[in-house]
Amino acid sequence: MFKRDKDDAATANTDNDIHNSIRNTISIGAQAEAQAEAFLHQQGLVTRTKNYRCKLGEIDLIMLQKTARGTCFVFVEVRLRTNKRFAPAIETVDYRKQQKIIRTATRFLQEQRLFDKVACRFDVIALDQTGTAPPIQWIQNAFGA
Secondary structure, three states, X not given: OHHHXXXXXXXXXXXXXXXXXXXXXXXXXXXXXXXXXXXXXXXXXXXXXXXXXXXXXXXXXXXXEEEOOEEEEEEEEEEEEOOOOOOOHHHOOOHHHHHHXXXXXXXXXXXXXXXXXXXXXXXXXXXXXXXXXXXEEEEEEEEOO
16 A cells, blocks of 8 residues: 555656646747747837647747738747757758648638738747857748748
């Protein structure tokens, strides 16, 4: 009986560690998105939607930018790197991720009845906390539909 209680306590501690790690990761991700959003506001963009989700995927930020031709919808993927062992943040938006973002953006525009009515582009904000790259990189038109 005592052994089982010890095993249950160990499992509970492991479960708590996992939940705390997930919460910490979500919090760090939310902070990175807030930092990216503030940076884009400084560049003159306006927030339309944050963390748009549908069954096809998620878009971190949907921003509006005024241009000479009118308003442009900017779909932004925010990437954060805190560890030097992995690829730089800017390199982590691969073809598969790009296609997922494009499909999700298409769904958003269809839901808003804006498809084929507005200009749009896909940007990436890369945040690097490893000291190996600039702290914020903004890649406009990072990929296209």
